[in-house]
Amino acid sequence: MSQIALPSPDHAILQRRNDLLKQLKKLVPGATLITDKEGRRTFETDALTAYRCLPLAVVLPQSTEEVSAILRFCHQNHIKVVPRGAGTSLSGGALPLEDAIVLCLTRMNKVLSIDLTDRVARVEAGITNTGITEAVATDRFFYAPDPSSQIACTIGGNVATNSGGAHCLKYGVTTNNVLGVRMVLMNGEVVDIGGASLDAPGYDFLALIVGSEGQFGIVTEVTVRLLKAPEGARPMLLGFGSNETAGACVAAIIAAGIVPVALEFMDRPAIHVCEHFVAAGYPLDVEALLIVEVQGSEDEIDTFLDKIGEIAQDFTPLTVRRSQSAEESAKIWKGRKNAFGAIGQLSDYYCMDGVIPLSKLPKALDEIGWICRRYRFDVANIFHAGDGNLHPLILYNANDPLQLERVELCGAEILKLCVELGGCLTGEHGVGIEKRDLMRVQFSEVDLGQQMRIKAAFDPDWLLNPGKVFPLEGQRTQ
Numbered sequence: 001m002s003q004i005a006l007p008s009p010d011h012a013i014l015q016r017r018n019d020l021l022k023q024l025k026k027l028v029p030g031a032t033l034i035t036d037k038e039g040r041r042t043f044e045t046d047a048l049t050a051y052r053c054l055p056l057a058v059v060l061p062q063s064t065e066e067v068s069a070i071l072r073f074c075h076q077n078h079i080k081v082v083p084r085g086a087g088t089s090l091s092g093g094a095l096p097l098e099d100a101i102v103l104c105l106t107r108m109n110k111v112l113s114i115d116l117t118d119r120v121a122r123v124e125a126g127i128t129n130t131g132i133t134e135a136v137a138t139d140r141f142f143y144a145p146d147p148s149s150q151i152a153c154t155i156g157g158n159v160a161t162n163s164g165g166a167h168c169l170k171y172g173v174t175t176n177n178v179l180g181v182r183m184v185l186m187n188g189e190v191v192d193i194g195g196a197s198l199d200a201p202g203y204d205f206l207a208l209i210v211g212s213e214g215q216f217g218i219v220t221e222v223t224v225r226l227l228k229a230p231e232g233a234r235p236m237l238l239g240f241g242s243n244e245t246a247g248a249c250v251a252a253i254i255a256a257g258i259v260p261v262a263l264e265f266m267d268r269p270a271i272h273v274c275e276h277f278v279a280a281g282y283p284l285d286v287e288a289l290l291i292v293e294v295q296g297s298e299d300e301i302d303t304f305l306d307k308i309g310e311i312a313q314d315f316t317p318l319t320v321r322r323s324q325s326a327e328e329s330a331k332i333w334k335g336r337k338n339a340f341g342a343i344g345q346l347s348d349y350y351c352m353d354g355v356i357p358l359s360k361l362p363k364a365l366d367e368i369g370w371i372c373r374r375y376r377f378d379v380a381n382i383f384h385a386g387d388g389n390l391h392p393l394i395l396y397n398a399n400d401p402l403q404l405e406r407v408e409l410c411g412a413e414i415l416k417l418c419v420e421l422g423g424c425l426t427g428e429h430g431v432g433i434e435k436r437d438l439m440r441v442q443f444s445e446v447d448l449g450q451q452m453r454i455k456a457a458f459d460p461d462w463l464l465n466p467g468k469v470f471p472l473e474g475q476r477t478q
């Protein structure tokens with residue numbers, strides 16, 4: 001069985017369930033309330049499917065006022081609340097608890113305003129990441145952070161996990177592209193944090209909220225930066241004879257001061273699975289593949305790709321190929337963006353999300369290979385190499401409890417390695433339940449205590465998304 005423990009349920013809440021749900025239904029008649037077992041089962045897990053738990057109920061509000069009324073009611077009745085967007089979290093951040101209500105934002109998916117002069121849009125938290133770009137694409141604007149799950153995941157979930165994506169190397173991750181949020185605190189109070197301009201007055205609380213994994217409040221509205229679409233963009237494929245040479249080439253490109261818009265890495269197993277899945281045109285005779293994309297005018301694109309091609313020559317590339325058309329570029333990206341799905345067709349996977357300094361990439365890849373071999377697991381590596389954000393996908397059988405236990409240990413060793421190499425436990429997927437028990441590897445007791453006191457300042461009763469992020473035994477004691 002899995003080693004990950006959840007907080008013990010409040011039996012008084014479980015006994016009063018029917019009565020409480022009746023009261024809640026009366027309080028927010030416009031919200032969808034799911035109480036039947038089949039309906040709740042849809043929400044019993046997120047994308048970390050190894051863990052499941054049926055929630056007390058699921059509520060889907062339609063407005064900030066409804067979210068406020070629900071939280072105030074839960075606060076008064078001491079009911080835990082698990083915020084949820086689309087449930088694509090890979091760290092178990094949206095995993096329900098049996099005595100908690102799941103508050104799902106996906107019905108709050110409207111664009112509230114768009115200002116192309118100031119280059120901002122205000123949207124409800126349940127809109128999908130691509131929904132924002134779709135709303136401004138005809139005017140040649142876009143919202144930059146592009147997690148591979150972008151057609152499904154919500155901007156609220158992106159804010160909560162500080163999501164990144166393939167094109168974040170140049171444009172920054174969520175925290176660099178969000179200007180303000182409206183957030184409901186556990187006691188029902190509504191607060192506006194940040195604003196619609198780059199520098200909001202007051203303390204920079206926004207930096208605290210982005211990446212807070214639903215611990216501080218429920219985000220209901222987000223003001224995002226919009227960027228003008230570039231004149232043009234083109235990816236180039238660089239294939240190498242080993243992971244290590246590809247890793248060294250990544251470090252050399254960045255060290256040369258070139259910042260491509262995207263710099264993605266795939267190893268041999270990942271290349272083959274993705275090629276089989278979408279026929280992206282990837283070379284099959286290489287051990288590792290880099291997808292390097294640059295943007296600008298045709299001349300700028302050619303200059304950058306020439307320079308990158310020159311740097312790659314020092315690492316004896318087996319493939320150097322520039323995309324020749326928009327269709328070819330789309331295929332190259334389709335392969336990368338569908339990589340997790342493609343691997344998921346073949347096997348269960350446990351997706352790690354550590355960060356390392358770029359200079360350590362070759363060593364990290366070598367050691368990850370050794371760790372997985374020691375635990376007798378195959379591994380596929382697909383990741384945002386330009387910013388050192390690794391995603392080893394460890395292939396295992398989720399129906400075998402012994403393998404689940406072993407894969408957790410294997411994953412923990414990989415994350416410890418990232419910390420030892422000077423990196424950190426999570427780049428973009430969050431801590432959730434997955435890395436909660438590893439927080440002490442990264443942080444001292446004093447650091448953790450300080451973080452927990454901030455949590456308690458927002459949510460003194462620890463009712464919001466409990467059991468996640470902070471080591472279980474430390475929760476509620478701050």
Ligand SMILES: Cc1cc2nc3c(=O)[nH]c(=O)nc-3n(C[C@H](O)[C@H](O)[C@H](O)COP(=O)(O)OP(=O)(O)OC[C@H]3O[C@@H](n4cnc5c(N)ncnc54)[C@H](O)[C@@H]3O)c2cc1C
Nearest residue numbers: 085086087088089093147148154156157160164214219428
């Ligand atoms: C195939 C696949 C590819 C992925 N690729 C990437 C990638 O490239 N980059 C990346 O960063 N991530 C990636 N992810 C992970 C995931 O998509 C992101 O973490 C995403 O931001 C989660 O959004 P969501 O709406 O699904 O949130 P959920 O999974 O529902 O929730 C995630 C966390 O946010 C909290 N939360 C959700 N909504 C709110 C809210 N409105 N207010 C407060 N807290 C909230 C939840 O409690 C939970 O802790 C991928 C996942 C999958 C399955």
